[in-house]
Amino acid sequence: MDQLRITGGNRLDGAVPISGAKNAALPQIAAALLSPEALELTNLPRVSDVENMLRIIALYGAEVSRDSHRTRIDASAVTPGEVDYDTVRRMRASILVLAPLLGRFGQARVSLPGGCAIGARPVDMHLKALSALGADVSIEGGYIVASAGSGLTGGRIVLPGPSVGATETALMAACCARGETEILNAAREPEVVDLIACLSAMGAVIDGAGTHRLLIAGNTFWRAASHHSIPDRVEAGTYAAAAAITGGRLELVGARMEHLASVFQVLEEMGVSIWPGDRGVVVNGAQRLKPADITTEPYPGFPTDLQAQFMAMAALADGASLIRETIFENRFMHVPELGRLGADITLNGPVALVRGRPALKGAPVMATDLRASVCLVLAGLAAEGETVINRVYHLDRGYEQLDRKLAQCGAKIERISR
């Protein structure tokens, strides 16, 4: 298993290309299963979650061809077979193939995704959305078994909360249904809006993108399409945090200011300067960060996927910060690991009290999930001495060439293959 070895204390300076968004890519790859016409996706990041999702749709019979710029998916020969637990357990987003298979073939049998370090993450909202369109859904031997003998029928789906994944499931199912569907309490995340753009290019007719109420015409007449995915706002926010925590200056090439408004607001409160550049966004760190009060929320609120990274920054701020996690019940796995570097953090249920310290000290630490591991990288970049991060495969799920991008901006970071 690879390790990352970081010697902290270098100020980052340079330009970082922001890759395509993993969380936009995954539902778009699943959406390719909806149609017998080819879908060409550009700007997919080279990360292991994307490779896994492509592997999963290939197991259903999709033909996938890739070059450095584009991924072409031909799903004309797909059948609604079965992909085993071992293949899907590594990735929660594998649930996203359920709706396209059910919608297109009237039946699907998909393994329930495995547990997850950050919370229980049930899929009840996905299943209820499918039931609302007339599907029979049951759980049998760890598999979700769904059928709609005479096809799905358009209707009203009221989501109990704005779940990103359940909105994506509902959207894809509704595209196949007979008649119009209304989705209420839909998620407004840019990745949902980008899925709507992709589905629209494929022939779907959808109103209300970016709002809590979506209207889908149904009976989609599919056509061949190509779609360019949005840049990864979580990757951009992570590099913004890297500039901030090292007191450096980074140009986030391709990042979109409008996707990161709540994040940049917190950064500015912490004393970091941000301005739009010719090629994206420029972030300039402060001499000493100020503390912050952060609550994670659905978009456009502060994203849970950046909570850990901002906790690393708060650990070095000049004062005490409060960080509340409201989306996932167990997304504080990084707290004990940050403690190994000397961070002073007290947990009280969903709230972390972070008393900033003038310095952290390098130590060996363990990555536990994707964003928890990158928060340790950030802390390691700022800590005195050497930090060694184990279980780097968590990082590879969602960060394309993290070590190379950081090294090019002056970080002392080395990947050790073991």
Ligand SMILES: CC(=O)N[C@H]1[C@@H](OP(=O)(O)OP(=O)(O)OC[C@H]2O[C@@H](n3ccc(=O)[nH]c3=O)[C@H](O)[C@@H]2O)O[C@H](CO)[C@@H](O)[C@@H]1O
């Ligand atoms: C691949 C992908 O896009 N992942 C993102 C997506 O995950 P994901 O789509 O899984 O997250 P959701 O928005 O669905 O989850 C939000 C909350 O709803 C709960 N819930 C969700 C579905 C359900 O059927 N029942 C239920 O109770 C979850 O446990 C969680 O507490 O959005 C999250 C919230 O922005 C991000 O952190 C993830 O990075």
Ligand SMILES: C=C(OP(=O)(O)O)C(=O)O
């Ligand atoms: C939690 C994440 O991803 P997933 O939903 O795929 O586990 C993430 O990207 O931070």
